[in-house]
Structure formats: C-alpha cells, structure tokens
Amino acid sequence: MSYCINPKCPKPADPLNAQNRICRHCGSALFIQGRYRVTGLLGEGGFAKTFEVDDRGTPKVLKVLQLGQSKAVSLFQREADVLQKLRHPGIPRVEAGDYFTFSPRHSTAEVHCLVMQKIEGCNLEEWLNHKQHKPISQRQALDWLRQLTEILREIHSHQYFHRDIKPTNIMLQPGGKLALIDFGSVRQVSGTYLAKMGVGHQGTIIASKGYAPPEQENGHPVPQSDFFALGRTFVHLLTARHPLEFYDAFTDELRWRQAAPHISPELADFIDYLTQRLPGQRPQNTQVILQCLGAIDQAGQKSRSFIVHQKSPKASHHPHPPTLSPKGGKIKARKVFSWKMPLLALSGLVLLPGLAWTQVKIYPYLTSIIPSESPPKFTQSPPKAKIATAAIPVSAPAPISPTKTLAGHSQDVRSVAFSPDGKTLASGSLDGTIKLWDLAKGQTRQTLKADTAPGEMVYSLLAISPDGEILASNSGSRGSIEIWNLKTGKLLQEVQAQTAGVAAIAISPNGDIFATGSPDGTIQLWNLPGGTQINSFSLHIGPVQALAISPDGQTLATGFQNGSIKLSPLNPGNDSSPEDNQGLSHTILVGHVNKVHTVAFSPDGKILATGSADNTIRLWDVATGKLRHTLSNSQGIIYSVAFTGDGDILASGSASGQIQLWNVATGAAIKNLPAHSGLVESVAFSPDGRTLASASTDKTIKIWALP
Structure with missing residues (x-):
C-alpha cells in the first residue's frame, strides 16, 4: 500500500492509493523525495509517528514529526544530527540528506521527516x-x-x-x-x-x-x-x-x-x-x-565468591563494585568508589589523579587483576627499554610508616598539594570541599567549598602557585576554575574555562599563568590571579588526560587518551601557543599502550615521568625524547607520580592502594608501601623531599616521613 503522511489527510491508509503517486483524498505526494513509498504505520507516540518505507527495494524507517512547536522541531533536528554522527551496528544509521521537510498539498505547514536504517526484530x-x-x-x-x-x-x-x-x-x-x-x-x-x-x-x-x-x-x-x-x-x-x-x-x-x-x-x-x-x-x-x-x-x-562491603539497604548507601584479592586466595572487600573521570597528575607541587569525561571523560577502580582498556593501535612500535620491577629491590631500606592519617573528607580524596613552606597541605575531595591542613598539628585549618549543585559531579583538581599565594581548583562538572587566596581562603575569581570540562590544570613555575586541558582536546592558558584567557589551542592528538609545565616554563608536556605524550615549546610571554611555534621542535613520545593519567617533570627539567593505564611508568629524556626506563611493579593502573625536590626519587600511586618508591637514576624499585585500602589517587612530596603525602579513595590522607 501507499500511506499518506499528510497529518490532515482524511483517509491516509486508503488501500486504493497503492499504485498512485498522489493521494486520492488530499492530493499530497505519495512518492516522497522521489524515492520513498510509505508502506505502513509502525507506531506512534510522543512527538512523532513512525512508518515503514520502501527505498527502491530497501526497507527503512521514516519518522514524521507531529508537532510544529519550535522545541519539538529542535529535538527532532538534534536526533537527525546525532544519528548522522554515530556509527555503531547497534544504532540506526542515518545518512546525510535523510532529514528533510515535506509539504502536503494545500498546506503552508511543512512536515519534518527523518529516514533511518530499519532495525529488524x-x-x-x-x-x-x-x-x-x-x-x-x-x-x-x-x-x-x-x-x-x-x-x-x-x-x-x-x-x-x-x-x-x-x-x-x-x-x-x-x-x-x-x-x-x-x-x-x-x-x-x-x-x-x-x-x-x-x-x-x-x-x-x-x-x-x-x-x-x-x-x-x-x-x-x-x-x-x-x-x-x-x-x-x-x-x-x-x-x-x-x-x-x-x-x-x-x-x-x-x-x-x-x-x-x-x-x-x-x-x-x-x-x-x-x-x-x-x-x-x-x-x-x-x-x-x-x-x-x-x-x-x-x-x-573461576567459581569464586565475592564478599562485598554492605550496609543495611538504605537509599543513601554507596554500593562498592566487587573486587578480587590480587593474591587469588581469600576474597576480601575493598572500599573503592568507582566513578573516576580522567584527572591527571601535574608536575612539581601539582599532583592529580586520572579523570575521564565525559565523559565523558572518565576510570578503572579495580585491582590489577582486572584488565585495563584495550590498547590503541600505533603506527610505530613502542621503543624498547629495560624494565625494572618491584620484586627485586636495590637494597633493604628501613621500614617506612605513616606518621599521620588525616581524616575528615566524606568522599574519595582525589588530589593533594603542599604549600612552598611545607607547613600546609591542600586536599581536594569528591565531597566538593578543599581542606587546608596544618601538618604540624594534623588538623584542618580551613575548609573551602565551591558552589556546586546537589548531585553535581565533583572533580577535585588542585594546583598551588610557587609563591604559596594562590590555590587553583576545579571542583565541579561545569568546566570552571576557582582561584583562591591560599592564606585567607577567600575566593578571588571563578573562571569559566573549558566548555567540555576541565581534565587537567597546571601552574607555571613563575606563577604568572595556569593551563587547563580538556577532553575535547583543547588547551587554554590563563593569567594569574586575574583569570583572563591568554590563548586557546589544540595539539590535534585527542582528549587531553594530563598536563605539566617544565621548571623553566619553556616546555608543555601533554598526556593523551591514546597513550601518547607530546612535548611542545611554550612561550606564554609573547602570547604564542605550541601550534603557533611551527619552526620549533615538537616531540611525540610513544611507548604507553593505554591512557596516560599523569605526567611530571623532574626538578631540573631533564626527565619526564609518565604513568598510564597500561600499569607502567616511563621515564623519558626531555632533550632527546628517548626512553630511559620502563618501571613496572604489577600494582595496577598508575594514577599519580611525583619527584622529590632533588629529583633522585620518584613516588607512584596505583590502583592496588600501594605506593612505590623508585631510584630515578637506575629505574630500580626502592621500597613498596602498603598505603591505603583504596586507590592511591595522588602523591606529593614536600619541598624538602622529607615528607610524602598520599590521597586515596578510602577517604584518608596519609603523611609519610622519609629517612
């Protein structure tokens, strides 16, 4: 049959229209766009009716909007636009030109139409x-x-x-x-x-x-x-x-x-x-x-049993995803919050965990026995390097125990950063607060809270300026940055930064600018403390996962979702961006086979440490771009890395809840610290390198005194 789609047709399903090109009752065309013949009504509801159409022998689906209001039209057009972009066998396919308007006979109102692949079943x-x-x-x-x-x-x-x-x-x-x-x-x-x-x-x-x-x-x-x-x-x-x-x-x-x-x-x-x-x-x-x-x-x-941490079934209970003991014996509960979006660890005093959006971006919360994301494909083979493991330490150092455990956050602690004098520690949590801790007393000095809506995703990135005057944070899903006076706790400025969300922040060594990276691949530069945008650019590799600025302020290190890292010249003093510096050298570091969650420069700027969802840390020579060492301790995904002030020791935090200390010169493992019952989201050294702070999904911060 030929069904008439004119909303005002008195008899749209007249079987006598089967061979007609024009409806017998309203005079509207039955052969739509010169190719589609409507063979029957599939259903109706909401804003639209759905028909089956014959497209020159191929059955397809036609949606016809039944409302003329601007909001309904906008939603209908959005559906067409989205389906043209999506390519998956589980999503109806729409091609360019499949959205169109149809004009019934004797009517000034257009009918909005969308043709798409017919999903059988x-x-x-x-x-x-x-x-x-x-x-x-x-x-x-x-x-x-x-x-x-x-x-x-x-x-x-x-x-x-x-x-x-x-x-x-x-x-x-x-x-x-x-x-x-x-x-x-x-x-x-x-x-x-x-x-x-x-x-x-x-x-x-x-x-x-x-x-x-x-x-x-x-x-x-x-x-x-x-x-x-x-x-x-x-x-x-x-x-x-x-x-x-x-x-x-x-x-x-x-x-x-x-x-x-x-x-x-x-x-x-x-x-x-x-x-x-x-x-x-x-x-x-x-x-x-x-x-x-x-x-x-x-x-x-494996016919194993999970024992999951449970409470009485209240609506406010946060169920934790099941996790397996990495030793394969007794199964134990692990208090782990699994909502991780790709946040990043920054250089110097800035240490951030991985975040994802979007996203969108987004990460795993399970122990290292759970495989991480499928590795992306590279056009060149990863460079070979010596792999150091934690199984054979270089020596048997004295035991290290936490001197303090700081508790006060009600959710995961995502990031920590020391003030330049080492007396104050800032911590950011999923509970939407930033706490400033007096380390001598082990007490909260002040609690800062950004203006977030109930239920809003909280990202908790932190960065402290080298002079200790400014604290920059990203506390919500709105893509904004809050600039605080670290000494008074006063909110100085809220900067509406990345429209697609902020995945990383870093402050330059001179404290004049800060950089933000986004899941949409853009990087923006802002001045401090005013928060005026200096530049916005893209390095055209994909979603930004991590950012760090070298100690001399001349190099930007960017970690990406596909596992690559880019070293780019950065000279914000003349308002230029890496993509503007076409005559200068850009180095792409290829070796990781999964997301790069964290990047950090050594204090002398000669080495870049990168941590990834491929469960490894890589140490790179900044001048040559060559790989020095690959560090692997089978502890799971690496979320954060930090150098001591002299650059001799690197600390890493991983999905297993452990902290690993490494000899930077040799790449050898020095000491493994069973630190937390949850993921180690962030690690940071005090300026003198004698104190280490670690933050975790177990809602605590631990302070470690190094010998």
Whole structure:
C-alpha cells in the first residue's frame, strides 16, 4: 500500500492509493523525495509517528514529526544530527540528506521527516511477552549489559547522552545482537549545559516513569542518568516485572532482589550501583561499567565468591563494585568508589589523579587483576627499554610508616598539594570541599567549598602557585576554575574555562599563568590571579588526560587518551601557543599502550615521568625524547607520580592502594608501601623531599616521613 503522511489527510491508509503517486483524498505526494513509498504505520507516540518505507527495494524507517512547536522541531533536528554522527551496528544509521521537510498539498505547514536504517526484530518488552514473562538469566544479562554499554560508549564519546533507555527502546535483532533506538530525547553534553543544570536551569523534561532517575524527572539530566535507566531496565528484565512494582514509598527504596533469586549477589549489587539516587554515586563512564562486568564474569568462571562491603539497604548507601584479592586466595572487600573521570597528575607541587569525561571523560577502580582498556593501535612500535620491577629491590631500606592519617573528607580524596613552606597541605575531595591542613598539628585549618549543585559531579583538581599565594581548583562538572587566596581562603575569581570540562590544570613555575586541558582536546592558558584567557589551542592528538609545565616554563608536556605524550615549546610571554611555534621542535613520545593519567617533570627539567593505564611508568629524556626506563611493579593502573625536590626519587600511586618508591637514576624499585585500602589517587612530596603525602579513595590522607 501507499500511506499518506499528510497529518490532515482524511483517509491516509486508503488501500486504493497503492499504485498512485498522489493521494486520492488530499492530493499530497505519495512518492516522497522521489524515492520513498510509505508502506505502513509502525507506531506512534510522543512527538512523532513512525512508518515503514520502501527505498527502491530497501526497507527503512521514516519518522514524521507531529508537532510544529519550535522545541519539538529542535529535538527532532538534534536526533537527525546525532544519528548522522554515530556509527555503531547497534544504532540506526542515518545518512546525510535523510532529514528533510515535506509539504502536503494545500498546506503552508511543512512536515519534518527523518529516514533511518530499519532495525529488524522486536523490542525487549515484546520479547518478554513472547517468553511468557520469564526473567532473563544472569549469563544473558551480562551479555546484554556489555552490548548496551558498548553502544552507550559510542554515544557518550560523541558528547551525547540518550535520556530514554527502557525495554521498548531496545531492539533484539535476529542474530541476537541488541540495538538502541529512539534518539528523540538525546542531549548534547557541554560545559554550558552542565553549568545551566548546576545553577538551577531546568532542561526539557523527558522521563519514562520507573526508568528515569530523580535528576531527570526534575529536568536536570546528566550523562550518568543513562546508567540509572540501564540499571532499572535490567531490574525489569531480571524480574519480568516493571520496576515501579518494587518501589517502597516509605523508605524510597526499590526492593527488587527477592524477585530475582537466580542471579548472584554481585550482579544484584552492580544493578543497585547503577541505580544510586545521586549521579555521583553511579559509575562515571562506560569503562567502569565494562570492568565491573568483567570482574563479575571472571569470578563466575573461576567459581569464586565475592564478599562485598554492605550496609543495611538504605537509599543513601554507596554500593562498592566487587573486587578480587590480587593474591587469588581469600576474597576480601575493598572500599573503592568507582566513578573516576580522567584527572591527571601535574608536575612539581601539582599532583592529580586520572579523570575521564565525559565523559565523558572518565576510570578503572579495580585491582590489577582486572584488565585495563584495550590498547590503541600505533603506527610505530613502542621503543624498547629495560624494565625494572618491584620484586627485586636495590637494597633493604628501613621500614617506612605513616606518621599521620588525616581524616575528615566524606568522599574519595582525589588530589593533594603542599604549600612552598611545607607547613600546609591542600586536599581536594569528591565531597566538593578543599581542606587546608596544618601538618604540624594534623588538623584542618580551613575548609573551602565551591558552589556546586546537589548531585553535581565533583572533580577535585588542585594546583598551588610557587609563591604559596594562590590555590587553583576545579571542583565541579561545569568546566570552571576557582582561584583562591591560599592564606585567607577567600575566593578571588571563578573562571569559566573549558566548555567540555576541565581534565587537567597546571601552574607555571613563575606563577604568572595556569593551563587547563580538556577532553575535547583543547588547551587554554590563563593569567594569574586575574583569570583572563591568554590563548586557546589544540595539539590535534585527542582528549587531553594530563598536563605539566617544565621548571623553566619553556616546555608543555601533554598526556593523551591514546597513550601518547607530546612535548611542545611554550612561550606564554609573547602570547604564542605550541601550534603557533611551527619552526620549533615538537616531540611525540610513544611507548604507553593505554591512557596516560599523569605526567611530571623532574626538578631540573631533564626527565619526564609518565604513568598510564597500561600499569607502567616511563621515564623519558626531555632533550632527546628517548626512553630511559620502563618501571613496572604489577600494582595496577598508575594514577599519580611525583619527584622529590632533588629529583633522585620518584613516588607512584596505583590502583592496588600501594605506593612505590623508585631510584630515578637506575629505574630500580626502592621500597613498596602498603598505603591505603583504596586507590592511591595522588602523591606529593614536600619541598624538602622529607615528607610524602598520599590521597586515596578510602577517604584518608596519609603523611609519610622519609629517612
């Protein structure tokens, strides 16, 4: 048949139109754009009707907008734009030109149309009906969770989030693969958008009851809203009942576990982890989700049991992802928050953990037995170098124990930095606060808090100027930098920096400028303390993961998501950027096979230390770009590195909760410190090199006195 898409046609499904080119009732064209013949109505709901069309022998799907309001048109156009950019077998394909407007006969109103690939199969709600509402198995759940997470990774990597994940929007194709459909609610993530959400602006409310998280129902969705909807979808699939059937209004809990006795406690814990009430309590990127699934699957294959740290099931409980003991014997609980976005460790006094956005960017929280991300492909082979391990120390140094444990943060401590006189330590936490500690007394001197919205992601980057006057921090998801007077604790300036979020900050040795790096690949230079932008540029390699400025202020080291590092000339005094200095040498360091989370220059500027998700540290000769040593201690992902003031010793913090001390000259391991029960997010040496501070996801800071 030929279906008429004119919204005012009195008989659009007239079978007598089958061979016509013009509708018998309204005179509108039935052969749309000279190629599409509408063969039937597939469904309608929301803003649009969906039809099946024949495109010269190929079946496709046509969506026709039923509303003419500007907001509806904007959402419809956004869907078309997003689908043209996304390329994944689990996402309907849209080509350029597939969005167009159609003019019905005798009408001045245009009809907005979008043609896309037809996904064969049935949606998961229909599939459950066909299966007589039999819940899916754990094995099937793990497989489907992986498939959908891979699809979300593609969406989120383009700085979008879906906003309407539920069983009816997930298609099961004949070959057993899943596809995510209905991108009419998709939203682009930007610093501007997150800033508006953070100050109370309400977005378009698109919420499917039972699947949408609280922040989305209140008009403030964020990327982690997709993870909540994913978890609620699997509550439905694992119980074959709608999630709201399990909702207890008196306790604000979803009591669903008793309806899924066939799944392991680890999978149930993971579903609850996805559906935590606040976005900051959920996984922060798809890589974290994939590694959780890998841990659950690995435990099942080895017939091992997980023991997860649990409390009474309150809505405020933060479930921790299951972790395995690296020794393979007794399984123990590890209090680890898994939402890590790519933050970075900086040189000198600036030490930052890895962050990810986006992102988008984003990182793993598990011990070293869990594989890290798939290595990217390089066009050249990594240089060979001697590998030093922690198994054979150079000597047997005296034991080192922490002299103080500083507790006071209510969430993960992400970064620490010493003041130049070594008397004050600044710490940044996921709880949204910066604490200034009096090290002599071991007490908090002052607590600084940036203006963040409830549930807003908190990144907690820190940098202290060499004169000890300025503290720069990034405390929220809005891409802004706060500039504080370190001595008084007064907020001097808030700089609206990277629109895609801030992934790294570094202050120059003379304290006149600071640099910010973003997941969108841009780097910006700002003056201090005024916060006026000096320059903005891109090194055209990809998302920035780490930044450091050399002690002489002439070289910028940038670590990237693909594992590479770039050394670029930097001369901010004449307002030039690395990309402007075309006649000067740029060095690309290739050797890591996964994200570079941290970079730091030695005090003399001759050596660059880099730590990566490939579980190694590399020491590079800055002048030649050659690799000096590869340091590997099998402790897991390296999140932070720091040099002593004389440059003789390097400290590294890793996913295992341990700190490793290294001999910089030889690359040999000196001492291993079993420091924390969680990830070591940041390490920093005092200016005299006699004191080491470490920060962890166990919410504590430890102070170490070195001999």
